[in-house]
Amino acid sequence: MKASISSPPSSWAQFQIGPVTVHAYALCIIAGIIVATLILGRRLKRRGIEPGFAVDIAMWSVPLGIVCARFYHVFTHVGDYFAPGDNLWNVFAIWDGGNALYGSLIGGTVGIWIACRRAQVRFWSIADALAPALLVAQSLGRLGNYFNHELFGLPTTLPWGLQIESTNAKFPPGLPAGTLFQPLFLYEIVWNLLGFALILFLERRFALQWGKVLATYLIWYGAGRSYLESIRIDPSSIGFLGVPANVWASLFAVALGIVLFVVQTRRHPGAEPSAFTGVSRVAMQEAQSTKEKDSSHDVGEHQATTSAPR
Numbered sequence: 259m260k261a262s263i264s265s266p267p268s269s270w271a272q273f274q275i276g277p278v279t280v281h282a283y284a285l286c287i288i289a290g291i292i293v294a295t296l297i298l299g300r301r302l303k304r305r306g307i308e309p310g311f312a313v314d315i316a317m318w319s320v321p322l323g324i325v326c327a328r329f330y331h332v333f334t335h336v337g338d339y340f341a342p343g344d345n346l347w348n349v350f351a352i353w354d355g356g357n358a359l360y361g362s363l364i365g366g367t368v369g370i371w372i373a374c375r376r377a378q379v380r381f382w383s384i385a386d387a388l389a390p391a392l393l394v395a396q397s398l399g400r401l402g403n404y405f406n407h408e409l410f411g412l413p414t415t416l417p418w419g420l421q422i423e424s425t426n427a428k429f430p431p432g433l434p435a436g437t438l439f440q441p442l443f444l445y446e447i448v449w450n451l452l453g454f455a456l457i458l459f460l461e462r463r464f465a466l467q468w469g470k471v472l473a474t475y476l477i478w479y480g481a482g483r484s485y486l487e488s489i490r491i492d493p494s495s496i497g498f499l500g501v502p503a504n505v506w507a508s509l510f511a512v513a514l515g516i517v518l519f520v521v522q523t524r525r526h527p528g529a530e531p532s533a534f535t536g537v538s539r540v541a542m543q544e545a546q547s548t549k550e551k552d553s554s555h556d557v558g559e560h561q562a563t564t565s566a567p568r
Contacts, residue, residue: 290395319369330361411440476515
């Protein structure tokens with residue numbers, strides 16, 4: 259028998275807790291959001307920003323990201339949702355999979371901009387702090403594709419080929435049962451985690467600021483995703499000139515990252531003067547927190563001095 263990666267039982271894709279149906283895909287996305295928020299909080303603190311501001315960012319970016327991710331997917335896969343006899347309510351069935359990363363980046367960017375505008379925090383500081391965390395979140399989210407038996411590529415004989423049941427609606431017609439496929443979800447997980455480590459290294463080595471960490475993320479992720487999308491079996495994806503929509507989006511991400519890096523390097527050759535653009539609420543919170551700690555420390559020293567024997 260060939261070595262391969264087994265798909266999990268279909269029953270793992272969802273389970274019941276009382277009257278509530280819990281989907282593994284949703285749990286993976288939620289786990290990614292939580293981990294990204296925690297990483298963001300730690301990185302914000304190093305920038306002198308109250309770590310709790312990460313929750314504010316999530317409150318704005320996550321809902322907008324989910325909405326845009328879903329609609330981006332739907333309108334680049336119209337054959338899956340608007341064919342004769344299709345149930346139009348499936349457009350909103352995000353628990354069945356189909357949330358495009360590039361759509362979430364668009365919606366999430368708008369959410370981050372709103373949060374930064376309200377708190378008078380520099381957008382590029384937040385974008386740079388969040389960029390590496392996104393790769394970890396995306397890795398966790400890709401596990402949801404594994405539970406849903408999706409995101410696989412061309413047939414392969416490699417020992418890590420993915421088993422997909424021939425009854426799967428996404429199983430390519432004309433192929434024999436037992437055909438193994440490239441596990442694209444796994445490739446992307448590995449690529450993302452490597453990118454996370456590399457971006458952190460480059461950030462420290464070259465003191466990347468002013469959106470250049472975000473630019474590096476766009477270049478790295480777009481480059482990997484463009485290749486993976488080119489070997490993906492997804493005949494319903496709309497593409498220009500026969501190229502899948504997500505390949506175009508990935509190439510655009512690479513180009514945008516390069517332009518952003520070059521432009522920001524020329525416009526801002528020095529370090530960021532501050533992460534704040536005005537009398538920021540989160541700056542005041544961080545200053546107040548530091549002041550309270552210093553005050554507590556001074557009180558403790560005074561008590562120790564007055565209680566010491568003379």
